[in-house]
Amino acid sequence: MTAFILVSGAHTGDWVWQETAARLREAGAEAHPATLTGMGDRRHEAGPDTGLETHVEDVVALIDRVGTPDVVLVGHCYGIHPVLGAAGRRPERIARIVYLDAGQPQDGDPALTLIPDQAVRDRLARATGPDARTGDDWLVPPPAPGEWHRWGSTAGVPEAALARLADRAAPQPLGTLTQPLRLTEAAAALPTTGILCTANGSSIAMVEQVLRMGDPRLLALVDPRVTFFELATGHWPMLSAPAELAEVLRRAATGEGHRLSAPAPEQPAHLRPFLLDATERPRERVGRVDLYLPDADGPRPAVVFVHGGPVPEAARPTPRDWPALIGYGRYVADQGAVGVTVDHRLHGLADYPRAAEDIAEAVELVRADPRVDGDRVALWYFSGGGLLSADRLAAPPPWLRCIAATYPVLQPPPSWGLTGSRFRPADALRSAGRLPFVLTRVGQEIPEIAATVEEFLAAAAECAAAVEVVDVPDARHGFETIDHTDQTRAAVRHAVRSVLGHLRS
Structure with missing residues (x-):
């Protein structure tokens, strides 16, 4: 018999697992939902010294x-x-x-680095910094009713369950989010399964795409003991899907699931040749900017x-040396315009503000x-x-004559943590007036990205934006170096x- 120990996320307790645990027990397994110190019915047990180590000890005791x-x-x-911390104490179990x-x-x-809500991350960083206050600052309040989507997509959760989530949520002790995780080699070596919730903006296809980019942090995921499942x-x-979750957990326990393949030893897809011929002209490099000048x-x-x-900071070559961007720069120069490529510093999801500054500096x-x-x-x-x-x-400058986007992400998926009003093109489009927007849409897009494009196009229809769509039905994300067809060249x-x-x- 398999015993499942179920440890929930911030502000919640064992009660969230009620239906999933019942399904597991009906199938003959043991199910032990955990209520951590300060959470659920144990909220009165927490104090200023309650931290991640406290929750690790809770799981070890269970x-x-x-x-x-x-x-x-x-x-x-x-x-x-706390699961990983406890696994390091009892790896043999x-x-x-x-x-x-x-x-x-x-x-x-620390757990705060993975909190999807950027505003919460910033507030916690201030709470632990030199200007930190005292008093009740050791408690982090839960999201307000109606704000739970800032911590992840609430898709599929019935209204009654959302109301219960808000009503039973407990303040989270600050130390549980700020104390660093101690991950032992023994815990890191255990078999794992990732269950990705696609409505929250993650999928197996997206993991595979990042893996192909050569991110060394993900190479451990090609171990045959690592499996993946998706839940829609x-x-x-x-x-939202307790029965489906219970079934996936049972299958995960037997080692089932999708296994990733190591990147092929041949040239990675994004480093293959560009699909159009262009003149091999010299480029001028100024800092992070390359210019391809026309004759x-x-x-x-x-x-x-x-x-x-x-793009991982350690990735080499850097994007401006990728064949696709070199090809676009040269091809535009062949047509009489200056082609410009930029190595901006979008290395992680928290880097969008810095990347925006890099682009603004490059444009100037x-x-x-x-x-x-x-x-022009x-x-x-x-x-x-x-x-x-x-x-x-949101505020088109007079020198900007056109925006183009190819297989773009046009709204941040919930799990990306970009919860403010910035970096939301589908919302900003309403302020763009008649600024031309040329959108290249691929037919074989990753579903989670395709959904953001459709949201953008719906907004464009509502405000009569000047959006031109170039459809490439048989093309995939990154088609310029992997789908060399008459259709993609024409697009x-x-x-x-x-x-x-x-x-x-």
Whole structure:
């Protein structure tokens, strides 16, 4: 018999697992939902010294009380931190660790680094900084009613369950979120399963895409003892899909699930040749900016290409040396405009403000170049870089003649933590007026990204925005180096022709 120990996320307790635990027991398994110190019915037990170590000890004590030899530890959201800490104390008892829509914390990481709500992260950072106050600041209040979506998608959660979530939520002791995790080698070596909730913005396809980018932090995920499942629901599957969650947990305990493959030894997809021929002209490099200059006299319009991401800081080559961006820069220069590529610093989901500053600095550098017509500039965004278009859509400057986006993310998925009003192109579009927007949409898009494009297009229809869609039905995300067809070549030529037309009109 398998025994499941179920550890929930911040502000909640054992009650959230009620239906899932019942389903597991009906199937013949043991289910032991944990209520951590200060949570649920134990909220009165917490004090200023309650920290992550307290919750680790809670889980260790529960492991010791369970008589079944095979224990599967399930950590939802914050709960993965005490789960990993406890696994390091009792590795011989743990058959598998399940990451339920949880991050992948490393040794030394406090839980606050994985909180999706940026505003909460900033507030907690201030609370532990030199200006920290005293009194009741050791308690972090739960989200207000109606604000739980800031901690993750509430898709699929019935209204009654949402009301119960808000009513029974407990303040979280600050130390549980700020104390660093101590992850032992023994815990890191245990078999694991990741359950990704697609309505919260994560999927197996997205993990595989990042893995292909060469992020060394993800190489451990190709271990055959690591499996994955998806649930088509939001961040609280124990409330929105308890039966489905119980079934997936049972399968995970037996080692089932999708296994990732190591990146192929041949050239990675994003480093393969560009799909169009372009003149091999020299480029000028100034800091993080590369310029591809046309064979023409006098100031010329410019197209600034903004790569996607996040891209790991250690990735080599960096994006401006990728064949696709080099190809776009050269091809635009062949058409008589200045092609510009930028290595902005979008290395993690918290880096969007810094990346936006990098792009703004690059644009000012380009506009100040005497070979550029500073009043005729287009910005062209790719993939996760699409969120950076929101600033310009919200307040288009007179020099911006056009925005383009290719297979872009156009609204932040819930799990990305970008909960403020910035970096939301579908919302900002309502302020863009008649600014032309050329959108290249691929038919074989990752569903979680495709949903953001459809949300953007719905907003465009409501406000009659000047959006032109270039459809490429048979193409995939990153098609410029993986789908070399007549259809994809025609799409790139069409998009470039439209953008340059807006620059020259």
